[in-house]
Amino acid sequence: MKRRIKKLLKLYSFEIALFFLISTGLFLLVVDVDLKENIRHLLTVTYSFTKEFLKIILYNLTGGFKIIKLSNLLGFLILLICFYLTFKRWRDRLIKSNNVLKTCEKCNSKLNRINKTNLLKLLGFFMRLKIRLYECDKCHKKYKTCKKK
Numbered sequence: 001m002k003r004r005i006k007k008l009l010k011l012y013s014f015e016i017a018l019f020f021l022i023s024t025g026l027f028l029l030v031v032d033v034d035l036k037e038n039i040r041h042l043l044t045v046t047y048s049f050t051k052e053f054l055k056i057i058l059y060n061l062t063g064g065f066k067i068i069k070l071s072n073l074l075g076f077l078i079l080l081i082c083f084y085l086t087f088k089r090w091r092d093r094l095i096k097s098n099n100v101l102k103t104c105e106k107c108n109s110k111l112n113r114i115n116k117t118n119l120l121k122l123l124g125f126f127m128r129l130k131i132r133l134y135e136c137d138k139c140h141k142k143y144k145t146c147k148k149k
């Protein structure tokens with residue numbers, strides 16, 4: 001059991017570190033001591049986090065960029081980096097998991113290329129990947145391949 005946890009921790013150490021980074025970024029964004037209005041909003045627990053997040057962004061955008069503080073900027077920057085890293089990691093994983101098969105793993109039948117689902121099309125577009133979808137003749141198991149564009 002301990003081993004498994006250790007293995008999981010090792011495997012997801014990047015994601016865990018990312019989570020802490022994201023938390024730090026969000027914290028820096030949300031905690032804004034000088035904005036009394038925002039503090040009042042923060043104190044009311046009923047406000048959902050997303051509302052608050054959007055409000056701060058809107059406030060900064062409408063109030064001119066002078067209002068953006070270093071902590072906010074830093075928070076934004078960290079979040080941006082995190083999103084980029086997550087995106088890159090996900091893309092790399094997709095490419096790595098790419099298995100070029102000609103026959104089905106289960107029943108060894110021939111694979112036929114089929115039309116992509118809309119979700120895969122969207123994913124391919126955003127990830128800048130060539131995604132192809134194959135289906136087994138017999139058992140209808142689906143396989144996908146991802147390649148760099």
Ligand SMILES: [Zn+2]
Pocket residue numbers: 104105106107108109136137138139140141
């Ligand atoms: Zn099959």
